[in-house]
Amino acid sequence: MAEYMRSHMIADAQSGYCPGCLHALATRLVSDVIEELGQADNSLNVISVGCSALNILYWNGDFLSVAHGRAPAAATGVKRTNPERLVFAYQGDGDLAAIGLAEIMSAANRGENFTVIFANNQTYGMTGGQMAPTTLLGQKTTTTVYGRDAETTGYPMKMCELISTLEAPVFVARYALNSPKGIRDARAGIKKAFEYQLAGKGFTFVELLTNCPTNWKLSPLQTLEYMNTNTIPYFKPGVYKDKEAENV
């Protein structure tokens, strides 16, 4: 039976994430897998802008903090000059699916040999809860006070579905962090993505459905239920692409 220990990749400090936020869990899963793979010293975290940037304060491993939306571009420069390193970008939904849409799609299409961890909580948490590209229809935010309306704002972007249409990516999967099973599956998916990268197979993408109690204006427990009834039916968890499995 595995011991449950504090990850050495995360600083021994009090988290600044809001109570009940799943970001801390997502970071924890990534750090666990890196340690399990013996990659603590070889990993490089490309930190994006948004709540994800708080990892500047907590991440004990090497990191490069970059401009909003540009993590896949910066990671391209990192990995092309240091192909032996385990490189991953950790991006939120505004960062990845709005301002950084060109960078994520193009890096995926080039088949860059790094991993993108995509934390999707359907809102711009850091700036106070504005509409994100992944905000659900009807979901209230500070810029959609009557709920998101498809007439004027379009529909929530499904990034796994989009990226899996590209030829180059080798692993594309989505997991929901609101249940023990979802957490276990996510851990296994992150591990597979990193293993593919270490084997030089190509671009890997793991979307993690997370929450935002503060800006959703729900208790932490209510956010987990909201995810069951609203988020998961639209953003369906699952493996969207696994080239290695296809080759079996």
Next chain:
Amino acid sequence: MGDIKFMKGNEAIAEAAVRAGCRFFAGYPITPQNEIPEYLSWRLPEVGGAYVQGESEIASINMVYGAAAMGARAMTSSSGPGISLKAEGISYLAAAMLPALIVNISRGGPGLGSIQPAQSDYLQATKALGHGGFHAMVFAPNSAQEAADLVYTAWDYAERDRNPVLLLMDGCLGNIMEEVQLPPMREMKDEDLPEWSLTRRNGRDYQGNITPIYTEPILEGINTMAGEMYKAWEEDDVKVEEFMLDDAEYVIVAYGIASRVAKEAVLRLRAEGHKIGLLRPITLFPFPKKQIRDLDYNRVKGIIDIEMTIPAQMREDIELQVKDRCPVYEYGRSGGCLLDDEGVYEAIGEILAGGENNG
């Protein structure tokens, strides 16, 4: 006599970069700089480097940011509209204290402007390459040879200062072919990697991090250090060519392509007995303040700013040093219309005859 080639200015920049140890390039097509990415797309892989055609100028400068963080000698090139798009990334390079070379082969502006050569990006290059009040050293060569020589040393300055360097050259110089004596190939070794870089190849065994965001007191300290660095550049790093200035009563100030046309005018006017000379800034930032400030204004009757852009953009920097001790005149062409020998000669002739008064 060494490695002499007949090359376009753009190609000379690309080859000199490779020989300076550049092993990463990312860029997006834009005229009139396309020979740089085209050349490097096949040349860099030959020497074990990486070339990436970015999906945009924005992505490209951020790829350079990533490579620079790993200690690689990295560069990008573009022209005015693309440099505007890179502005965010250049500011982040300065914030994260990362060395890199950015090349602007300039064209007519503003906006999409013209694909023909112009010197319309002086203010952008020297005053505000991006938000936040930072500067980069700005080199302004006036030949393919000088471009190669400056590129060859660019990373030495960039790494010394942990700050990006800009090479600003108009599309005319980028595309004319000239003889270039190429510098020798420099082999960068793993042990040459800067200690701050995020690579593990330099033997570092502690956590490495590079960030463009700071807590307030640290940022204030970084701003202060940068201010001191810019002052030190003025003392140590100004490059300028002085041509026939010793007895000059009129001094042309011109850089890049304008300086070549101006030099022809100086020779022609000298042959007619006019006491005229040329002061050519090779670094636009740091600007040759002292060289202009210390001219003998008992002798100098006028300064003539010649630029291939209208209105002249360097004029205010000149005027700040002249301090009203003599008139400052300007002449230029713009929008992709080229300066030519006859036009410059006639314009200066008019100024010397007192018929032009922009002072």
